[in-house]
Amino acid sequence: MSAxxxxxxxxxxxxxxxxxxxxxxxxxxLVARACHELRGPLTAAHLALHAGARHADPGDSARLxxxxxxxxxxxxxxxxxxxxxxxRRAGDRDDVVDVGALVSDQVAAxxxxxPVFGCELRVAPAEPDLFxxxxxxxxxxxxxxxxxxxxxxxxxxxxxxxxxxxGRVRIEVSDEGGGxxxxxxxxxxxxxxxxxxxxRGLAIATDIVTRHGGRLVSAPSAGGARLAIxxxxxxxxxxxxxQGVGG
Numbered sequence: 275m276s277a278x279x280x281x282x283x284x285x286x287x288x289x290x291x292x293x294x295x296x297x298x299x300x301x302x303x304l305v306a307r308a309c310h311e312l313r314g315p316l317t318a319a320h321l322a323l324h325a326g327a328r329h330a331d332p333g334d335s336a337r338l339x340x341x342x343x344x345x346x347x348x349x350x351x352x353x354x355x356x357x358x359x360x361x362r363r364a365g366d367r368d369d370v371v372d373v374g375a376l377v378s379d380q381v382a383a384x385x386x387x388x389p390v391f392g393c394e395l396r397v398a399p400a401e402p403d404l405f406x407x408x409x410x411x412x413x414x415x416x417x418x419x420x421x422x423x424x425x426x427x428x429x430x431x432x433x434x435x436x437x438x439x440x441g442r443v444r445i446e447v448s449d450e451g452g453g454x455x456x457x458x459x460x461x462x463x464x465x466x467x468x469x470x471x472x473x474r475g476l477a478i479a480t481d482i483v484t485r486h487g488g489r490l491v492s493a494p495s496a497g498g499a500r501l502a503i504x505x506x507x508x509x510x511x512x513x514x515x516x517q518g519v520g521g
Contacts (some may be wrong), residue, residue: 343379346411366409366485370508373443374400376410377436380417388425393432393449395425400436404443405508408486413505416482416490417445419475420501424449428498443507446493448500458492458501479503 353364381397388395406413424432428449435446454461461473462480480490488505 341383343383343411343414346414350411350415366412368407369410371406371408371410371413373404373406373413373445373505374402374436376413377417377434377445380414380421381434383418384421384425388432391425392429393425394430395421395432395434397434398436401438404436404438406443406486406505407508408505412482413486416479416503417447419479420445420447420503423447423475423501424451424499427451430498438507439504441507442488442504444502444504446500446502448493448495448498450498453495453497454492454499458490462490 350364357364377397377400381395385395421432421434424447428451430450432447432449435444435448437444437446458476459480462476476490483490483503483505486505488503491502491504493500493502
């Protein structure tokens with residue numbers, strides 16, 4: 275290769291690299307603008323929700339709490355999107371989480387959606403005083419993804435069960451559909467097409483649960499899928515604190 279050709283190749287490579295960098299910067303700016311614009315409606319929705327809660331019937335408090343948690347999930351997703359521009363994600367909080375209350379909020383958010391997919395959502399009475407330490411909104415993301423998968427891809431009755439098993443808190447979601455097309459670990463790590471939401475949701479849930487010292491597993495089932503999140507139960511002092519703060 276002559277020096278002239280080599281310089282031409284190098285110049286072309288530099289030009290392509292410059293174009294790629296400009297497109298990357300443009301993409302980051304578009305992401306930043308989208309995040310900025312979405313935060314406005316989310317903030318307005320939060321304010322409207324709190325204003326409405328002052329005049330709502332006491333029986334609506336559970337539904338309002340569920341809506342607020344979903345708005346917080348959306349806000350956290352925006353934080354992750356903004357942080358992704360720098361190759362990061364938003365940090366996790368370290369709180370005492372009342373798992374029974376968290377699951378109740380998620381069920382309240384999804385129970386009106388389930389009939390649209392021909393499903394019925396049921397939740398078994400949770401054992402009292404089940405606490406874990408972690409980020410409440412992140413854990414809501416994990417549970418929400420399991421419920422979404424069961425409702426969208428399963429059928430019949432979707433059941434949610436929360437209990438203590440050998441020093442761990444177990445959140446189990448089962449449905450009466452056709453079951454998983456592959457082991458849950460494989461679905462969570464396989465490459466995903468743009469519309470393959472099931473695998474992506476399991477990947478998100480797996481990542482969150484792992485960061486909280488737990489695991490996402492599939493359990494034996496006579497029919498349909500049965501997935502469980504297992505998290506380390508809070509020690510006695512954490513439980514005592516949780517009872518004081520109300521989760």
